[in-house]
């Protein structure tokens with residue numbers, strides 16, 4: 001009997017079945033934010049609802065070998081973005097320098113990180129976006145096919161291209177009580193740029209998808225192919241994300257008695 005073959009949308013190979021439980025964001029991003037009932041609260045911008053989930057968004061949408069490959073990037077990100085494996089060589093390799101400066105707006109802080117494995121961190125950010133798109137969970141504006149195909153090609157390529165889709169990562173301060181908000185990737189428009197944004201474990205990830213010239217600050221902050229990046233430190237409350245999230249959580253709480 002002939003088995004119906006499936007085409008994996010990530011690698012385009014024919015497979016008999018997909019991996020059974022692919023997370024759109026890795027599970028370690030959820031475990032950081034479990035509340036006392038061991039459930040993560042998620043906010044969906046578009047549907048204006050808040051849901052509690054135990055194990056996050058997952059589904060069957062990529063093949064097993066794509067799942068194994070993507071987990072390598074998820075694992076690398078957990079090593080460098082959290083302190084859960086302080087003795088791991090990849091964790092220890094990252095150098096982080098803290099800077100403060102004063103301007104009209106007050107006291108500002110940022111960090112410079114070096115020795116990042118550029119391809120692995122880029123792979124993590126890209127695969128979070130690709131999985132969200134493939135699972136049909138991308139919120140906000142639409143990611144068009146042209147950009148989707150280019151992001152997919154970049155994910156599979158060995159190129160050290162850090163300019164076509166620059167990645168900017170914002171860090172929330174360690175004492176920020178909102179730092180563990182989890183935001184599933186969505187597309188927004190800001191100052192004429194289309195940006196895919198997601199957040200979790202004290203970091204906000206911004207990927208610029210516009211074809212036109214990026215602004216200077218994007219070029220100076222972005223993750224560079226020499227393994228460095230600058231992370232502006234902003235409390236979650238100071239970001240537009242906070243105000244949107246608060247508004248939606250308030251509205252949803254009125255509707256849903258479950259929270």
Ligand SMILES: [Zn+2]
Nearest residue numbers: 008011063066
């Ligand atoms: Zn595949």
